[in-house]
Amino acid sequence: MFAMTATEPEAGALRRWPAFWVCAGVASLTILDMTKVNVALPSIEQAFEVGSTELQLVLSGYVLAMGLLLVPMGRVGDQRSRRTLFVSGLTLFTLASVLCALAPNAEVLLVGRLVQGIAAGIHMPQVIGLIQQLFPGKERGQAFGLFGATIGLATAFGPMVGGLSIAIGGVADGWRGIFWMNLPLGAIAVVFALRLLPRDRGSGRRLTLDPVGIVLFGGAVLALMLPFLFTTGAPDDPAERWWSLAGFAVLLIALVLWERSYEARGKAPLLPLSLFAVPSFRNGAVVGTAYFAAMPAMFLLTTLFLQSGVQLTALTAAFVTIGFALTSSVSSWLGGRLVARRGRGLVVLGVSVMLVGVAGMVLAALLLPPGAVGPVMAAIMIVSGIGGGFVISPNQTLMFSEVPVRQAGLAGSVGQLGQRIGSAIGMAIALSLFYSTLYRERGEVADLVAYHDGYALGMASVGAFLALALAAGIADLAQRRRAGDAPGEA
Secondary structure, three states, X not given: OHHHHHOHHHHHHHHHHHHHHHHHHHHHHHHHHHHOOHHHHHHHHHHHOOOHHHHHXXXXXXXXXXXXXXXXXXXXXXXXXXXXXXXXXXXXXXXXXXXXXXOOOHHHHHHHHHHHHHHHHHHHHHHHHHHHHHOOHHHHHHHHHHHHHHHHHHHXXXXXXHHXXXXXXXXXXXHHHHHHOHHHHHHHHHHHHHHHOOOOOOOOOOOOOOHHHHHHHHHHHHHHHHHHHOOOOOOOOOHHHHHHHHHXXXXXXXXXXXXXXXHHOOOOOOOOHHHHHOHHHHHHHHHHHHHHHHHHHHXXXXXXXXXXXXXXXXXXXXXXXXXXXXXXXXXXXHHHHXXXXXXXXXXXXXXXXXXXXXXXXXXXXXXXXXXXXXXXXXXXXXXXXXXHHHHHHHHHHHHOOOOOHHHHHHHHHHHHHHHHHHHHHHHXXXXXHHHHHHHHHEOXXXXXXXXXXXXXXXXXXXXXXXXXXXXXHHHHHHHXXXXXXXXXXX
């Protein structure tokens, strides 16, 4: 008994890292399901004979469903058991993946993707909360560094995983393997989560959820996302969809006013506005949202261009991104160790490298013969990955550095919400520019020229989002210097 008590802190320290890898692994599995489907779009289109609208919903419907639940579930996790919500969401995610794999038509596939998104919205908020809970002080920076590395790997390796599945299963049904692989991986993750994640009972207080805030928040997210979900570039895209953004503005104002009033009455609001009063959190959220609006769109456009324009196979197109995955994982781990000394300047450097990489990709597509495009893009991806790794984990470390642990799940949910909404909007804008160019130019110019123009225009939106991330990073860096902060301080 005495020996167990004496070694309890040491045992807890030893269990932290296995618990961390469970969290990081499940987060990677969730992000993989967003990026590995990108490369399967041509196969799904062929299998079900669907158009760009349905394909957009398969991609972004998953993100929308996740986004609606991230903040409320983060709030519940902070007040109750993060472990219970983590396991529940992961179990539902695994079962929904089976539904997607068995889908006989596009409608069932879309339902399965929406349920996957709901499940991800339950378990993903618990990941950041658990990491905040498990690691104190400087060790937290190392943990976020490794977490950023795994997320970077998942994002960049997703197309390759999808390409391998299609190569093994064939063009007609290979996409189903993308979802089947979640069954064993999810089941194994549930077992390890039950064994390794810390048991907790939250605050022990009565659960408070701010129902009016939840309704206003959900309506605002829907109103923001809907016009982008139905922006495919096709000539018959409904023009009235943009009126939804006016509804978003009204709901956002109502949400802010309600949350202020709710908090003034001594109650706990869904979105504590005090979070956004913390410069490190606010600036980090802008950088993260803009960056994740750019990166998945960059992978999506590149794989589509290489498959449809240059006529590479899905697997060959996916291999172009491997260099990004490898170098971003190394620089993300390194960034987690350097952020305490270099601070926001590291993020600014990373975004700058990514911007140069995007310009290089466009020039390669426009100027090189088809046979040289793939190898040159692969080389550019290697350099871009170095920059990407210096953005993800350092930004997360800086963003959460001043957030109290009791609000870790909620703050993590808000951060992930920005990333997921950014991803959905970024992919929707990039896809609409890509496909609208093809609709407009096909028949007027050679097919390859139309793909060149569509890729260049879509990548211009990627560059614009990265420029926004760069501006936010520079503004934060200037603010810290004016305040006399040390480079790594929050």
